[in-house]
Amino acid sequence: MGIKIIIYIFFLSWAKWVCGSVNFTGFDNKNMIGKHVELEGRYKKEYIDRFFLEELRKHNYMNNNVILLSTSRHYFNYRHTTNLLIAYKYLKYFGDTMDKNILLMIPFDQACDCRNIREGQIFREYELFPSSHNKETKIENINLYENLNIDYKNNNVRDEQIRRVLRHRYDAFTPKKNRLYIMEIMRKIYFFI
Known part of the structure; x- marks a missing residue:
């Protein structure tokens, strides 16, 4: 029971730290565009375009x-x-x-x-x-x-x-x-x- 509580506390503090760092620094659009160029040849282009366009639409690009x-x-x-x-x-x-x-x-x-x-x-x-x-x-x-x-x-x-x-x-x-x-x-x- 004690180990379970420690794991929950660790997971919640980690999630709070990740959300806080993303909110502080902002969403990384530059790397997303670079990732799009990198993944373009590997996977289906339609899926990648749709995924990245949804993300970029949120961020005014x-x-x-x-x-x-x-x-x-x-x-x-x-x-x-x-x-x-x-x-x-x-x-x-x-x-x-x-x-x-x-x-x-x-x-x-x-x-x-x-x-x-x-x-x-x-x-x-x-x-x-x-x-x-x-x-x-x-x-x-x-x-x-x-x-x-x-x-x-x-x-x-x-x-x-x-x-x-x-x-x-x-x-x-x-x-x-x-x-x-x-x-x-x-x-x-x-x-x-």
Whole structure:
């Protein structure tokens, strides 16, 4: 009987400590998003998405929508598209925004252009080879065009389409992935050009 009481007291004090630490520090959303990326390939995606979306909906992370728009239509504006893709990767992997809440609009596809030396790839920096003045070698091998979800591409990026997205008025044939994900209490839209 005495051991049972000690076990109950231990269990209740442990439960109180856990609840108190969660209430004090808050719910760990950053690790949840990282866990989502980790588990995405292992289990059924539908179950994981539903589970995490329920948790994130409680904590106001679904209320942020981001529209990333490149206004450059020529290959020589490679840097503008690169900056946009860097912002996309940052928001997707290090920010608190899920890919469902990011609309990426790129009017010209530099990765698939014939002038691009490495087809299907966009890099943040060019390779800097050593010379007599520069002894350091700086090679950047991060391909920004991997794991990319481009929502509007080439001729789909028009002023009329941008207005439709901002007003949330789409055609009946617009797929769900090309729409802003909104809830009843949606208030925040970030626009990056």
